[in-house]
Amino acid sequence: MSQGISTAHSVVEPSATSRWVAGLLVALYALITITPLAWIILTGFKSPSDAISYPPKVWFEPTTQGYCNLFTTRSRQTPEYLAALPPATGKCDQMARAESMVVVGNSNYIPRFVNSLIIAFGSTVLSVGFGVMAAYAFSRFKVPLKDDLLFFILSTRMMPPIAVAIPIYLMYRELGLSDTRTGMILLYTAVNISLAVWLLKGFIDEIPREYEEAAMVDGYTRLQAFRKVVLPQATTGIVATAIFCLIFAWNEYAFAVLLTSGEAQTAPPFIPIIIGEGGQDWPAVAAGTTLFLVPILVFTVLLRKHLLRGITFGAVRK
Amino acid sequence: MSTKAPLADRIAKATPAPLASRMRGLSDRSIAWLFIGPTMALLLAINIFPLIWTIKLSFTNYRANRPNAEVSDIGIDNYVSVLTDPDIWIAMQTTAHFVFWTIALQTLIGFSLAFLLDRKFRGHGFWTTLILIPMMLSPAVVGNFWAFLYQPQTGLFNAVVAALTGVSPSSFSMLGEVKLAPWAIIIVDTWMWTPYVMLICLAGLRSIPDYIYEAAEVDRASRLRQFWSITLPMVLPFIMLAVLFRGIENFKMFDMVNLLTSGGPGSTTELASITLKREAFEKWRTGYSSAFAIILFVAVFGMANMYVKALNYVKTR
Numbered sequence: 001m002s003q004g005i006s007t008a009h010s011v012v013e014p015s016a017t018s019r020w021v022a023g024l025l026v027a028l029y030a031l032i033t034i035t036p037l038a039w040i041i042l043t044g045f046k047s048p049s050d051a052i053s054y055p056p057k058v059w060f061e062p063t064t065q066g067y068c069n070l071f072t073t074r075s076r077q078t079p080e081y082l083a084a085l086p087p088a089t090g091k092c093d094q095m096a097r098a099e100s101m102v103v104v105g106n107s108n109y110i111p112r113f114v115n116s117l118i119i120a121f122g123s124t125v126l127s128v129g130f131g132v133m134a135a136y137a138f139s140r141f142k143v144p145l146k147d148d149l150l151f152f153i154l155s156t157r158m159m160p161p162i163a164v165a166i167p168i169y170l171m172y173r174e175l176g177l178s179d180t181r182t183g184m185i186l187l188y189t190a191v192n193i194s195l196a197v198w199l200l201k202g203f204i205d206e207i208p209r210e211y212e213e214a215a216m217v218d219g220y221t222r223l224q225a226f227r228k229v230v231l232p233q234a235t236t237g238i239v240a241t242a243i244f245c246l247i248f249a250w251n252e253y254a255f256a257v258l259l260t261s262g263e264a265q266t267a268p269p270f271i272p273i274i275i276g277e278g279g280q281d282w283p284a285v286a287a288g289t290t291l292f293l294v295p296i297l298v299f300t301v302l303l304r305k306h307l308l309r310g311i312t313f314g315a316v317r318k
Numbered sequence: 319m320s321t322k323a324p325l326a327d328r329i330a331k332a333t334p335a336p337l338a339s340r341m342r343g344l345s346d347r348s349i350a351w352l353f354i355g356p357t358m359a360l361l362l363a364i365n366i367f368p369l370i371w372t373i374k375l376s377f378t379n380y381r382a383n384r385p386n387a388e389v390s391d392i393g394i395d396n397y398v399s400v401l402t403d404p405d406i407w408i409a410m411q412t413t414a415h416f417v418f419w420t421i422a423l424q425t426l427i428g429f430s431l432a433f434l435l436d437r438k439f440r441g442h443g444f445w446t447t448l449i450l451i452p453m454m455l456s457p458a459v460v461g462n463f464w465a466f467l468y469q470p471q472t473g474l475f476n477a478v479v480a481a482l483t484g485v486s487p488s489s490f491s492m493l494g495e496v497k498l499a500p501w502a503i504i505i506v507d508t509w510m511w512t513p514y515v516m517l518i519c520l521a522g523l524r525s526i527p528d529y530i531y532e533a534a535e536v537d538r539a540s541r542l543r544q545f546w547s548i549t550l551p552m553v554l555p556f557i558m559l560a561v562l563f564r565g566i567e568n569f570k571m572f573d574m575v576n577l578l579t580s581g582g583p584g585s586t587t588e589l590a591s592i593t594l595k596r597e598a599f600e601k602w603r604t605g606y607s608s609a610f611a612i613i614l615f616v617a618v619f620g621m622a623n624m625y626v627k628a629l630n631y632v633k634t635r
Contacts, residue, residue, distance in 0.1 A: 014437045023439035029431060030448040033509060037451065039474050040463045052472045055487070130356045137353035141346055153357070156365040158622040160570035162594045163611030166604065167368030167375070170382060190364035193357055222349055253458030253573040254591075258599060272462040272577055282466055289459050300454045304447060308517050311453075315559060316521045 037293075043286035051282040066283030068092035069276060070109050070291075074101040109288055112270040116292075118181055119266055120249035123188035128242045130189070131196025132204075132234070136226060138197070139204040140212075150198070154313065157194040161254040169259060181264045187255055192245040195313060199244065202314035203237025204230065240306035243299050250295065267292050369615075376608035383602040396609035406610065408585065409593040415500060416507070416575075416589060417568045421561055423508045428515025429557065435516070436523045450517065452510045461577030464506045468492040468578075493579055499586045503575050507568065515560045522556030523549070555631055562625040566618060590614060 014022075043051050045062040074096045085102065088094040093103045134153075138146060168187060169178070177183030211233065212225040220228065231238075257269040271288045274281055303310065309317050344352070376396055380389045400406055431449065435442055452460070467475045471488035480487035492502040526549065534544045572591035575581070581588035581596070588596075594614065598607035 019437045019439040022434040022437035023441070023445075026431060026434050026439075026442070026445050026449075030445045033452060033512075034448055036464070036467055036474070036509070037455075039467065043466070052469070054472050056472060056474050056477045130360065133353035134357040137350040141350040143350055143354065149354070149358075153361065155619060155622050156361055158566055158618045159365070159369075160572070160591055160594070160611070160614050160618060162570075162572055162591045162598065163372070163614055164365070164368060166382075166598050166608060166611055167371040168364070169599075170371070170604075171368055186360070187364060190360050193360060197357060221344075222346060223344065247454060251456035251458075253456065253577075257458075257576075258595075268456050268458040268573075271459055280466075285462065285466070289463055292459060293455060296454050296456075297451065300451055301447060304443075304450075307450065308521050311514060312518065312559060312563065316518060316556065 040286045041290050043283055044290045046283050046286075048276065048281065048283055051286070063095075064091065065095050066281075066287040068095055069281055069284035070274065070287045071107055072096070072103045073105050073107050075104050076101050107274075108265075108270065109267075109274070112265055112267045113291070115181065115260075115264055116250060116266040116268075119184045119188060119264070120246050122181070122185040123192060123249045124242050124245040126185065126189040127192035127196045127245050128200075128238060131193055131241065132200050132231070132238060134193075134197045135200035135204050136230060138201050140209065150201075153194045153197050157191065157313075162258070165255055165258045168255070172259060179260045179262060179264050184256070184260060184264055184266070187259070188249040188252065191252075191255075192248055195248070195310075196241050196245060198313045199241045199310060200234070200237060202309065202317065203234050203241070207233045236306075240303060240310065243303050244310040247296060247299055372608045372611055375605055376612050378605045380605045381602050382598075382604040392605070396606045397613070399606065400610045400613060405585070406593065409588050409590050412500070412586070412588055413569060413571075413590045416504060416571065416587075417565055419504045420507045420511070420568050421564050423504065424512045424515045424564060425557060425561060427508070428512045428560070429519045429553070431512070431516045432519035432523055435520055450513045453513045455510070457510070457574035458577050460506065460510055461574035464502075465493065465578055468502060470494070494583055496583055496586050499579055499583055503578055503587050506574060506578060507571070510574070511564060511567075515557075515564065518556050518560040519553060522553035525556075526552045558631075559625075562621065566621050566625065569618060569621065570614070 042060075044066045045064070046057070046060050047063050047065055050057050050060045051066075068091070072092055077100060079100065082097060082100055082102070088097045090103075096103050137143060138150060143149065172178040172183050175183075177186070207230060211229050212220075212222075215225040215229045216222065251268065252266070253268040256266045260266065260269070267288070271285060271292060272280075274285050274288055276284065300307075377391055377393060378389050379392050379396075381387065435446060464475075467473050468491075470476055470491040473487075475492065476487040476490070479485070479490075490498060492498045492505075530548055530552075531544060534548060539547065570591055571589055572595065575587055575589055576592055576595070579587040581592045591614075594607055594610055597603050597610060
């Protein structure tokens with residue numbers, strides 16, 4: 001099962017027609033499934049009135065107003081006040097003036113995005129670092145109760161986040177970790193470590209033991225062999241695992257919304273509460289969503305080969 | 319005699335080197351514990367200790383918003399009230415409906431797509447990548463933008479349904495109507511997670527060796543017979559794996575639905591996790607919600623056990 005057998009078909013080769021029909025159906029599904037996402041990306045370039053026009057507009061005059069509104073905060077002013085101001089400097093300011101508003105400052109989007117980056121990368125480094133050590137130990141040594149420990153590690157991932165959040169909330173309140181980046185990094189590390197250990201154990205299992213044994217015969221200690229032989233061999237697996245951890249931490253919402261509110265808030269709880277005058281500012285929300293999704297789209301393409309392994313905790317390997 | 323001495327010499331010279339180097343470093347046993355230690359310490363601090371705390375709280379009437387109020391031990395009262403609370407049972411039914419239909423639709427569509435992709439037509443890699451995108455997105459962000467697509471009158475979803483069926487786009491509201499809201503969350507979850515089932519099914523289909531089909535062809539088994547007797551049984555363990563993973567994930571579903579409907583209208587889409595969040599972080603009934611959390615733990619843990627058994631089955635096959 002671990003190797004996908006894809007030798008050339010003989011009598012079971014699908015006919016040209018069946019291939020053509022299959023291709024057509026799959027392409028159709030792909031186009032339908034990508035439409036909602038494409039629509040959100042387009043909405044980021046619409047004006048607020050185009051975004052909620054009836055019927056929905058496919059063709060529209062593109063504008064960067066959504067992105068301006070995403071990055072700035074504005075306030076409405078009287079015509080007299082506006083007339084007395086010096087001419088608008090930036091493009092965003094001009095657009096705000098056109099609606100008799102002035103830009104008064106930066107929005108919280110960039111700080112939230114930065115929080116997301118710091119927390120995602122911080123927790124990824126920790127969970128892959130601890131994970132690769134534990135995975136190596138589980139892969140190479142006789143650990144008592146190995147299977148039970150591995151199952152325990154996996155089962156921590158199965159807990160509903162809200163159930164975990166109740167005591168974490170109380171614990172963090174006591175320790176002063178609520179709404180701190182450190183608290184979120186530790187929490188995401190704990191959640192991701194199960195995935196890291198399981199995936200990395202699979203990758204390390206595939207590296208022949210003989211490599212390290214040869215190195216140790218040559219005089220390396222076990223630790224040197226781990227560092228200079230196993231780690232370089234496991235690079236692909238480590239990178240794939242790291243990307244999976246990054247994606248989880250980047251996308252996480254339940255813990256973030258319950259345990260952070262300001263200082264350490266990440267982007268997922270922030271994007272839905274971007275509001276303009278009179279309700280949600282959809283072009284700004286769409287712009288924020290688009291920027292937030294770009295890293296994920298890049299990762300999806302990078303991860304294609306290892307996707308299956310990652311989403312099944314290493315149960316299915318191709 | 320003269321030939322033995324140099325050999326013994328050589329052996330004596332050759333053996334101590336690796337032994338000595340191993341003695342210089344740490345023993346394997348201490349490395350094992352040193353390497354597993356940090357992971358275990360972290361999991362004990364952030365998973366097990368809180369879990370024990372939850373169990374302790376579940377036997378009290380503690381409320382997190384009144385840290386100074388007197389806490390008294392009330393035995394299993396919380397468990398009794400959770401299990402006899404009709405609202406909890408409604409939430410469990412809502413969750414079951416959600417889990418059942420999302421899995422049914424995702425398996426059906428996911429398997430069909432995998433079956434088609436297995437034809438290996440030109441450009442199948444490109445289309446696969448495109449199809450996979452939804453499952454990589456943040457569920458919260460997805461819930462949020464689907465709320466925009468579901469807007470009556472101005473939303474894309476209503477416009478498309480109106481164009482296809484001829485009903486007025488403002489005549490229905492996916493998120494506002496009691497009858498439609500449970501299906502609104504099922505549609506979004508299916509959109510998002512069908513690729514997941516598809517990917518696992520595809521691995522299953524690709525794992526079937528060609529010679530089995532060739533043998534069936536020699537035996538003149540019909541294409542339909544081949545499908546029922548070869549394809550389906552051989553892909554079944556993979557489908558089971560996907561179903562169990564999706565089952566566990568959707569049983570604890572929170573983020574996407576919280577953003578899309580936050581349980582409404584009324585409590586028609588209030589899944590177990592959303593009820594739990596309301597009890598714990600809005601009504602602040604910490605003791606009561608801890609008991610509910612433990613009950614959910616046990617349920618998920620049971621499913622996790624089933625998962626590991628299925629996983630071993632798939633692996634040993």
